[in-house]
Amino acid sequence: MQTPPQPARRQSLAAARLKKHADYQRAYAASRKRQSASMSWFLALQPAPCAYIEPPAGPRVGLTAGKVIGKAHERNRIKRRMKEALRRHTGLLPQGCDLILHPRRIVLTLEFAKLEAEVVRILQQAKAEAARLHSQTLKRPPAQPVRPEPAL
Numbered sequence: 001m002q003t004p005p006q007p008a009r010r011q012s013l014a015a016a017r018l019k020k021h022a023d024y025q026r027a028y029a030a031s032r033k034r035q036s037a038s039m040s041w042f043l044a045l046q047p048a049p050c051a052y053i054e055p056p057a058g059p060r061v062g063l064t065a066g067k068v069i070g071k072a073h074e075r076n077r078i079k080r081r082m083k084e085a086l087r088r089h090t091g092l093l094p095q096g097c098d099l100i101l102h103p104r105r106i107v108l109t110l111e112f113a114k115l116e117a118e119v120v121r122i123l124q125q126a127k128a129e130a131a132r133l134h135s136q137t138l139k140r141p142p143a144q145p146v147r148p149e150p151a152l
Contacts (some may be wrong), residue, residue: 004069014086018062018098023029027098029064034125038107038118042100044134061086062100069105078107085112085119092123094130099123 030044046060061067063082065075082103094097101122107115 005024013061013083013090015057016060016093018060018100022066023060024100025061025096036118036122038101038110038115039101039122041102041122043094043128043129043133045130045137046096046098059095060098061093062098062123064100064102066102067089069103070108074108075106078103078105081112082116082119083108085116088116089120089123090123092120092127094123094127096134097130099126 018027026046026047027042031042034041034043063079063086065078067075069075069078082101086101110118
């Protein structure tokens with residue numbers, strides 16, 4: 001007897017989300033703004049693990065849609081469209097990085113295939129930028145501890 005084929009499992013963005021305000025602020029401070037046709041985005045390396053900061057499990061992504069974009073139902077629709085486009089391509093998220101996307105109002109009326117292509121292009125650019133950032137941090141010599149001069 002044959003078993004029916006299992007439906008494809010939906011990947012969730014829940015584990016890959018930026019959740020804390022402090023994480024957003026750190027990512028904004030550690031990155032520069034980049035532009036695309038339908039959104040702007042920020043990419044920052046995740047903090048190194050230490051005693052008081054729990055290391056993130058993997059790459060994380062955040063979405064913001066401010067009131068300037070439109071009313072609540074329009075902002076929610078934009079975020080739903082963005083989440084679906086990201087969910088389909090979670091494998092392209094750059095490892096060891098936090099990515100924040102700021103969609104513009106055009107995302108509301110943009111054809112979904114074009115939005116998805118734009119998201120894929122941004123994720124590929126972010127992956128290349130993350131590789132460059134990681135190589136820069138590996139080339140830097142470790143910081144030398146500052147030793148106080150002996151008191152006389």
